[in-house]
Amino acid sequence: MLNAxxxxxxxxxxxxxxxxVWLMSVCWNGGAADRAIVRSGGKVFRELPLSPDSQLHVPGPLGISVITIHDRQARIESDPSPRQYCVRQGWLKQAGEIAICLPNEISVELAGRTKNYDSLNY
Amino acid sequence: MMPSLKLETSSEDHHLARMAAAALGLSVLEAAIPSPLPGVKPGLANIVTLIVLARYGWRAAAWVSLLRVMAGSLLFGNFLAPGFFLSLSGAVCSLLVLAASRHLSQRLFGTISQSILAAFAHIAGQMAVVYLWLIPHAGIAWLLPIFAAAALLFGTVNGIIAARFLSSPATPP
Structure with missing residues (x-):
């Protein structure tokens, strides 16, 4: 069989x-993110484009959270929450990634052109 | 009285019709195989196309392929329905790629390469029709890797089957 x-x-x-494999990587990823959605207390506080680099101070019940956008990535740079989970999550790169600071009620979510459904909510 | 109409048919016509009938038989056989996803089919009829291409040339292969699509649609009852245009676009794209593939080195690239290339062209043609006409939504991109994997798998398997047929001594038609 193999000789044919x-x-x-x-x-x-x-x-x-x-x-x-290339199609898998292109079609099965959330796709490129182009903006960060910042929420405070469950409401959209601000939508930031991923370029240019910027920094945003968001007030929450515990204090100010600092959100940094750098090189088309986003992270929560500092946060008054006690355990710092959202800060330690580091940089968010792809659409659909999200960092949540529950105690301070702040979240950052990356979104692309087409918003993927969140399997936690649907 | 009506003058009787007689179609002049050559033995080549008969031969092509026999080949198309064989392809048609495989199409019907394959329709009985359940598929996990509409559109993922082995495409067994293409084995016939590949053999005809190797033995009798591209023109004969085109005839057999297109006759099979036409007759198949009449048999399945979807002539001029979306399914027919999907088959047709797939077949036409495959034939175009097969025409181009003849310029590849015969020594290096065999029937299996042609089969894989045709399978990918087939799915590309179908997805183009699906996207441009039937479901103009970017969501179908999600299905592309599945179709591509199916094209690779079935293209390879069909190509190996066709290559096995071709390596056995030719039997008179």
Missing amino acids: IRPGDWLTMLAGGAVT
Whole structure:
């Protein structure tokens, strides 16, 4: 069976596999993010574009959270919450990623052109 | 009295019709196989197209492929329905790619390569029709990797089957 396969056929198979993997990476990711949605107390506080770099101070019940946008990524740089989970989450890169500071009721979510459904809410 | 109409048919016509009938038989057979996703089909009829292409050239393959699409749609009752145009666009794209694939080195690239290329062209043509006409929504992009994986798998399997047929000594038609 294998002797029917010519060298170029392996090449074609490899190319087909590469195309398939490439399609997976393109079609099955949240896609490129182009803005950060900042929420405070459940309401949208501000929508920030991911460029240019910027910094935003968001007031919450415990104090001020600082959100930083740098190099098309976003993070919560500082937050008054006791356990600092959202700060330690680090940089958000892809659409759909979210960092939430529950005690201070602040969240940052990256969104692309098409908003993916949130499996936690739907 | 009506003059009787007689179509002059050559033995080549008969041969093409026999090949198309074989492809049609495989289409019907395949329709009985349940598919997890509409559109994911083995495309067994393309084995016939590949064999005809290798033995009798591109023109014969085009005839067999398009006759199979036409007759198949009449048989399944979807002539001029969306399913027919999906088959047609897939078949036409495959044939165009197969025409181009003849310029590849015969020594390096065999029937299996042609089969895989045609399978990808098939799905590309179908998705183009789906996107431009039937479901103009970016959400169908989510299905692309599944179709591509199916094209790779079935393209390879069909190509191996066709290559096996072709490597066995030719039987008179």
